[in-house]
Amino acid sequence: MALENRKWEQTLLEESRRQVLAGWPTGREVDLEDAMNYHRSLGQERISYHKLRRGQQEGVTFLQPRAGVALLDEHINLLNSLEHQGAADFLPTTIDSYTRLNRYQEADRGIEESKAAGRSMLNGLPAVNYGVKNCRRIVAATGVPVQIRHGTPDARLLAEITLAAGFTDFEGGGISYNIPYAKNISLQQSLSDWQYVDRLCGLYAEGGIIINREMFGPLTGTLVPPFISHAVGIIEALLAAEQGVRSIAVGYGQGGNLIQDTAALRTLRRLARHYLDRFGYQDVFVSTVFHQWMGGFPQDEARAFGVIAWGAATAALAGVDKVIVKTPHEALGVPTAEANVAGLLCTRQVMRMLAEQNVQATQRLADEEQVIEREVGEVIAAVLDLGEGDLAAGVVRSFAAGVLDVPFAPSRCAKGAMMPVRDLRGAIRLLHPGNLPLSRETLDWHRLKIEERGREERREPDFRMVIDDIYAISKGMLVGKPR
Amino acid sequence: MPRTTTIVLGVIGADVHAVGNKILEMTFSDAGFKVVNLGVMVSQEEFINAAVETDAAAILVSSLYGHGEMDCRGLREKCRESGIGKILLYAGGNLVVGKRTFSQVEAMYREMGFDRVYPPGVMPDVAIADLRKDLGL
Numbered sequence: 001m002a003l004e005n006r007k008w009e010q011t012l013l014e015e016s017r018r019q020v021l022a023g024w025p026t027g028r029e030v031d032l033e034d035a036m037n038y039h040r041s042l043g044q045e046r047i048s049y050h051k052l053r054r055g056q057q058e059g060v061t062f063l064q065p066r067a068g069v070a071l072l073d074e075h076i077n078l079l080n081s082l083e084h085q086g087a088a089d090f091l092p093t094t095i096d097s098y099t100r101l102n103r104y105q106e107a108d109r110g111i112e113e114s115k116a117a118g119r120s121m122l123n124g125l126p127a128v129n130y131g132v133k134n135c136r137r138i139v140a141a142t143g144v145p146v147q148i149r150h151g152t153p154d155a156r157l158l159a160e161i162t163l164a165a166g167f168t169d170f171e172g173g174g175i176s177y178n179i180p181y182a183k184n185i186s187l188q189q190s191l192s193d194w195q196y197v198d199r200l201c202g203l204y205a206e207g208g209i210i211i212n213r214e215m216f217g218p219l220t221g222t223l224v225p226p227f228i229s230h231a232v233g234i235i236e237a238l239l240a241a242e243q244g245v246r247s248i249a250v251g252y253g254q255g256g257n258l259i260q261d262t263a264a265l266r267t268l269r270r271l272a273r274h275y276l277d278r279f280g281y282q283d284v285f286v287s288t289v290f291h292q293w294m295g296g297f298p299q300d301e302a303r304a305f306g307v308i309a310w311g312a313a314t315a316a317l318a319g320v321d322k323v324i325v326k327t328p329h330e331a332l333g334v335p336t337a338e339a340n341v342a343g344l345l346c347t348r349q350v351m352r353m354l355a356e357q358n359v360q361a362t363q364r365l366a367d368e369e370q371v372i373e374r375e376v377g378e379v380i381a382a383v384l385d386l387g388e389g390d391l392a393a394g395v396v397r398s399f400a401a402g403v404l405d406v407p408f409a410p411s412r413c414a415k416g417a418m419m420p421v422r423d424l425r426g427a428i429r430l431l432h433p434g435n436l437p438l439s440r441e442t443l444d445w446h447r448l449k450i451e452e453r454g455r456e457e458r459r460e461p462d463f464r465m466v467i468d469d470i471y472a473i474s475k476g477m478l479v480g481k482p483r
Numbered sequence: 484m485p486r487t488t489t490i491v492l493g494v495i496g497a498d499v500h501a502v503g504n505k506i507l508e509m510t511f512s513d514a515g516f517k518v519v520n521l522g523v524m525v526s527q528e529e530f531i532n533a534a535v536e537t538d539a540a541a542i543l544v545s546s547l548y549g550h551g552e553m554d555c556r557g558l559r560e561k562c563r564e565s566g567i568g569k570i571l572l573y574a575g576g577n578l579v580v581g582k583r584t585f586s587q588v589e590a591m592y593r594e595m596g597f598d599r600v601y602p603p604g605v606m607p608d609v610a611i612a613d614l615r616k617d618l619g620l
Contacts, residue, residue, distance in 0.1 A: 097498065097548050098497055101497045101524075103497065109553075113553065121552070123549040123550060180499070181499050182524075183522060183523050183524045220502065222502045299603065331604060332577060333577035408501055408505055409501060410522065467506055467509070470502065
């Protein structure tokens with residue numbers, strides 16, 4: 001079957017579901033009717049869609065940590081600490097890397113080794129192995145919405161099991177959970193597998209259960225220019241809406257320059273709404289998510305708090321619906337519960353102090369917003385052109401041609417011909433545009449910004465400058481000045 | 484002129500962290516090594532096959548996602564079985580889940596047969612200097 005951006009027929013979904021559910025013994029536990037009844041029993045404060053809507057009406061920004069460990073009881077204890085000591089508004093269940101690659105046998109071994117070692121040997125919760133009944137214990141033990149966060153190119157079975165368990169929020173998409181997370185998986189495959197996930201959410205929606213679907217904005221988390229992640233997030237939102245998804249969150253990872261980050265968050269909300277409306281999905285609810293700095297962190301905890309606080313300040317000043325919070329252990333691997341709570345408390349403190357302030361509407365901010373809107377428009381128009389009107393086909397062809405491109409991605413689908421670098425003020429620009437379909441006017445804007453930095457630092461902007469930028473924050477600055 | 488020294492580079496297991504891998508490829512190449520970069524998600528067998536095929540002097544294993552302990556165990560033994568038991572093995576990154584002291588981590592990896600072990604945040608220049616020293620270059 002050729003990939004196209006069209007709502008799946010019922011027969012195709014039913015046939016695919018039978019195959020997917022037979023993929024691991026716990027698939028047998030999935031019973032849609034029982035699942036929907038369980039969802040109906042949840043109060044609105046435990047359902048992502050309702051809480052996000054209320055937050056938007058009241059102008060509240062919510063906080064959410066990342067967390068997941070191998071053993072179920074430990075995981076529940078961890079979430080309880082984050083909810084009660086950290087006052088998290090949304091909870092996560094982060095899935096381990098074996099499950100993300102559908103290696104359930106290895107995940108089983110991870111559970112056994114963790115039991116034997118008395119500590120988690122996995123970097124997340126292997127939800128497929130635990131199955132519906134066990135996972136429901138997580139939902140039952142928490143008082144706020146719990147989201148599945150992962151990085152799974154083929155998340156069909158994971159979605160089946162966790163949605164049936166009562167989770168109301170599911171992160172990922174056919175681009176954002178392939179390009180940064182896989183090496184050899186084709187976009188045809190991942191886009192099709194995510195159509196399944198989105199169609200499954202559509203099925204729940206038809207039963208009155210609205211699952212929030214969040215697109216993973218930061219991508220590789222390494223100097224991704226805003227227009228790239230915006231274009232990817234908006235395309236994923238459109239693909240999801242076509243399959244019947246009714247609540248979509250689009251995300252953005254902090255770049256570090258306040259003006260660019262503010263422009264990015266303001267345009268992300270506007271552009272997502274604009275494109276969903278333009279393609280006929282006016283009834284889809286949209287929210288925005290801001291990820292605190294996703295690149296390398298300083299190892300020193302006090303300095304890491306500085307990075308976290310700047311992310312908190314940016315979120316408060318720029319305005320966003322939800323913030324994904326980092327921890328002071330970021331540079332050292334999977335954090336302890338205490339470190340995770342500390343990240344939440346630090347973020348909350350800064351955000352409350354800045355609640356009455358925002359970034360002033362200056363000409364510079366207006367320029368940045370205008371550039372991002374133009375860039376996103378140029379990219380999405382080219383993708384639709386290449387797909388001859390079909391967005392899904394357009395995505396596959398655009399990545400092959402480098403018309404869509406993501407820097408530092410492990411996937412062979414990404415050409416990696418574009419190269420980003422910071423400008424003099426730390427905003428992320430294009431050093432090499434690769435094959436990105438940008439107008440002369442847009443390219444000139446990037447070129448001038450980078451020439452300005454080259455002059456200031458008295459060096460030719462090249463790959464060394466990019467490497468300096470990648471390590472800069474872990475060394476205590478935003479722009480990687482010459483060594 | 485001495486023959487160019489070949490090294491095999493990759494991120495082990497189910498790990499997809501690509502950024503550091505790309506930087507290592509660039510900096511080791513820049514330092515004059517012939518780099519066989521296997522990229523992300525590399526199995527022990529792939530590391531060893533590449534090292535045998537290219538007569539490599541060292542295998543540089545990266546792991547950022549915390550499963551490194553399970554992924555790296557047995558690599559030295561498999562090298563021995565493949566006739567490259569003496570090859571230099573380096574490991575670096577976030578090598579275990581949870582916060583443990585680096586000396587604990589280093590001891591664990593030494594025990595597994597690694598010659599050099601690096602905590603997060605070490606710049607590539609350090610490993611390049613160590614490799615030159617270990618190879619007598």
